[in-house]
Amino acid sequence: MGRSPCCDENGLKKGPWTQDEDDKLIDHIQKHGHGSWRALPKQAGLNRCxxxxxxxxxxxxxxxxxxxxFTAEEEETIINLHSLLGNKWSxxxxxxxxRTDNEIKNYWNTHLRKKLLQMGIDPVTHRPRTDHLNVLAALPQLIAAANFKSLLNLNQNVQLDATTLAKAQILHNIIQVLSTNNNNNPSSWPLAMQTSDNLFGQSSYLENQNLFGQSQNLSHILENSHDEDFIVKNQTIDHPLDSFSSPMQMDVQDDHYSLPxxxxxxxxxxKQSQIKIKNKDIVHDQHHHRDTSNPSSTNSTFTQDHHRPWCDTTIDDETSDSYWKDIIEQTCSEPWRFPE
DNA sequence: AAACTATTCAACCGCCGAACT
DNA sequence: CAGTTCGGCGGTTGAATAGTT
Incomplete structure (x- = not known):
C-alpha cells in the first residue's frame, strides 16, 4: 500500500511559509473550512501540497x-502523560x-527530556538511570540515602569499586568547592578544586562511614533501601548538601523512602528558582506508589533540577569517561546560584 | 568582529490505518 | 477484494537564532 508523497508533485513549494501564503490559507479556511486538504491548495490559490x-x-x-x-502545570502533565503513554504526542x-502535538514533541525533545536526563531519570522509562551517569545525576538522593542509612547505624559489607570511588571523589571536590565559595565566583572553582586536599576527610556528608569508611556502594544503598531497617515513619533527615544550602529534608512517611x-x-x-533548595522541593509522592522493593525505581515525576550546579548541562544517552571531565569543566564555567 | 558551536522549532518525510473506489 | 486516496502520526531535518570563543 502506501502512496507517494503529495509534495512530490511538480513545482509545489516547500519550506517556510510567507505571510502572503498564511493570509491566503487563513482566509480560505475561514470562508470555506478546510474540506479536502488535497483540494484546498488549488482552491485557496496556494502552490503547496x-x-x-x-x-x-x-x-x-x-x-x-x-x-x-509552558506552565509548570503543563510540564507536569506532559511528563506524567509521557510516563504513561510514551511518545503518543497526539x-x-x-x-x-x-497545545499542538508538534509543539509538545518539540518541547519534550528540547527541554523536558534533557531535564529528566540531568536528574538521572531515563526519559523513556521514567525510572532512575542505572548507568554511571545516574550516580552523578542522582547524587543528592544517593548521598541522602547513604546518610539516612548511616543514621540508622546499619552495618553493611559492600565493596565500593574503584571507579565509583573515584567519581565520588570528583563529585566531592566539586561540592566542597561549591560549599566554600559562597561568593558566586566561578572563576575560583578550578583552582580550589585542584588544591582541595580535604578528600573525604572533613566533609559533613562524605565522612559518612557507611559510604566511604565501609565502602558502601552507592547504588547498593538504594537497592537495599527497602530493608526494614531503612523504613522510618514521620522522620525527616538533613540533606547532605546542607553545608552550602538551606536545609533540605526528606519526608519519610508511609513506609517509603521517597525520591523527590x-x-x-x-x-x-x-530560571527564577534555579538552585533553590527548599524543604518543599522534596516531598513524598503519594500519587505514585512504586515498588517498595526498589525505591530507586520510583515512578515519580520531576520537580526541580536546581539543586545541581550542572543543571544546565546536557547529558546525552551516549556516555563516556570524558563526561566526567566535561562535568568538571562545565561546573567550573557555570555560576552556582544560591537561594534568593 | 568574525568564526564556531549549540539550541530551538517549523516544516518535511515516510509510514500507517481507515475510508473510498 | 485489491488498489488508491486521505488524514494523521511520530521521527527527523535544517534554517534561524543565540551563545561562546
Missing amino acids: GKSCRLRWTNYLRPDIKRGS SIASNLPR LLVSGSPEES
Whole structure:
C-alpha cells in the first residue's frame, strides 16, 4: 500500500511559509473550512501540497492555539502523560488544551527530556538511570540515602569499586568547592578544586562511614533501601548538601523512602528558582506508589533540577569517561546560584 | 568582529490505518 | 477484494537564532 508523497508533485513549494501564503490559507479556511486538504491548495490559490497546508494550519495558524512558554502545570502533565503513554504526542496533546502535538514533541525533545536526563531519570522509562551517569545525576538522593542509612547505624559489607570511588571523589571536590565559595565566583572553582586536599576527610556528608569508611556502594544503598531497617515513619533527615544550602529534608512517611517528586517550572520559572533548595522541593509522592522493593525505581515525576550546579548541562544517552571531565569543566564555567 | 558551536522549532518525510473506489 | 486516496502520526531535518570563543 502506501502512496507517494503529495509534495512530490511538480513545482509545489516547500519550506517556510510567507505571510502572503498564511493570509491566503487563513482566509480560505475561514470562508470555506478546510474540506479536502488535497483540494484546498488549488482552491485557496496556494502552490503547496495539501499536507503542507494542513500542517501549517494545525500547528501554527489555527486560532485556538496557545503559544509561548509552558506552565509548570503543563510540564507536569506532559511528563506524567509521557510516563504513561510514551511518545503518543497526539494523545498527550489532547490533554493539554490549545497545545499542538508538534509543539509538545518539540518541547519534550528540547527541554523536558534533557531535564529528566540531568536528574538521572531515563526519559523513556521514567525510572532512575542505572548507568554511571545516574550516580552523578542522582547524587543528592544517593548521598541522602547513604546518610539516612548511616543514621540508622546499619552495618553493611559492600565493596565500593574503584571507579565509583573515584567519581565520588570528583563529585566531592566539586561540592566542597561549591560549599566554600559562597561568593558566586566561578572563576575560583578550578583552582580550589585542584588544591582541595580535604578528600573525604572533613566533609559533613562524605565522612559518612557507611559510604566511604565501609565502602558502601552507592547504588547498593538504594537497592537495599527497602530493608526494614531503612523504613522510618514521620522522620525527616538533613540533606547532605546542607553545608552550602538551606536545609533540605526528606519526608519519610508511609513506609517509603521517597525520591523527590519531580515537578518543574516553565523555563522562566526555572530560571527564577534555579538552585533553590527548599524543604518543599522534596516531598513524598503519594500519587505514585512504586515498588517498595526498589525505591530507586520510583515512578515519580520531576520537580526541580536546581539543586545541581550542572543543571544546565546536557547529558546525552551516549556516555563516556570524558563526561566526567566535561562535568568538571562545565561546573567550573557555570555560576552556582544560591537561594534568593 | 568574525568564526564556531549549540539550541530551538517549523516544516518535511515516510509510514500507517481507515475510508473510498 | 485489491488498489488508491486521505488524514494523521511520530521521527527527523535544517534554517534561524543565540551563545561562546
